[in-house]
Structures are given as C-alpha cells and as structure tokens.
Amino acid sequence: MDLANRQIEQQMTVLLRRVQRIHVLTSSGGIDLERSAYGIMCRLADEGSQRLGALAIAFGLDPSTITRQVQALEKAGLIDRSHDVADRRAWILSLTAEGHDVLNRTRDHRRQRLEEVLRDWAEEDREMLGRLLAKFNRSMSELVDRDRDPA
Numbered sequence: 001m002d003l004a005n006r007q008i009e010q011q012m013t014v015l016l017r018r019v020q021r022i023h024v025l026t027s028s029g030g031i032d033l034e035r036s037a038y039g040i041m042c043r044l045a046d047e048g049s050q051r052l053g054a055l056a057i058a059f060g061l062d063p064s065t066i067t068r069q070v071q072a073l074e075k076a077g078l079i080d081r082s083h084d085v086a087d088r089r090a091w092i093l094s095l096t097a098e099g100h101d102v103l104n105r106t107r108d109h110r111r112q113r114l115e116e117v118l119r120d121w122a123e124e125d126r127e128m129l130g131r132l133l134a135k136f137n138r139s140m141s142e143l144v145d146r147d148r149d150p151a
Helices: 003-026 035-047 052-059 063-075 097-117 123-148
Strands: 079-084 087-095
Touching: 035 052, 035 063, 035 079, 035 087, 035 097, 052 063, 052 087, 063 079, 087 097
Parallel strands: none
Antiparallel strands: 079 087
C-alpha cells in the first residue's frame, strides 16, 4: 500500500470514529433523528418513493433491520406506506409532509454547522472536497455492487 492510500485509510478511520460525534453535533435541538432514520429519509427525499427491499439493498442491510427502522419512522408520522400499483403485495414508502419538514429543518441545521466547520476553507477547496467525496462514493458503490454480484 502506498503512502497516499495509507494516509487515506488513516483519515477514514478518524472520520469513522467521529461519525457519531458528527451526528450529535449536527443534530437540531428540537429534532432527534437517529443516523439510520436520517439516511432513510434522505434517500426517500432525494431518490423518491421506494420499496422496502430497495432500501435494504441500498443500505446493505437485512430487510428485517430496515423494517424495524421504517416502522419507527411510520410510528413517528415521518413516512407513509402505500400499496405498489404494479404489485399490490408490495409497499411503497414515501416521506409524509411532516417527514419532509423534519428532514428539511434537520438538513438546514446540519448545513449551517458544516458551514461553520468549513468557514476558513477556500471555495475551491470546498468544491474539490465535494467532487472528491462524490467520486469516492461512486467508487465505493461500484465496489459494493461488484461484491454483491460477482458475475
């Protein structure tokens, strides 16, 4: 492993250790969303209504795990399920109006906190970080997809 890869691995380890702290620091006072709930809600907002199985695949989790997380969001009134018109046996999950509101307020608060963290960064550095994170996430998705379906 070359020096750059070692440094990336070390910095990812630091970031992973801080993920919970990042979540706590960027949570909005009146809104208490668990990381998993926030991730599910973001996916539904960004990519539209989905089946539970699609969420399980997207997050690499067992459907029973996603089911528990979805049930908690339903109970809180943040997501709703309706029958899939293409397959009445399946359910489609969507954000409710309250879910959209909670997610928007949470995202606004997180983005304000992120702005504080990056306040002293040059605009070019922030743009580069955004591009590199997007590229990294695409590469990670490709690896996960390849591992899931080694054709």
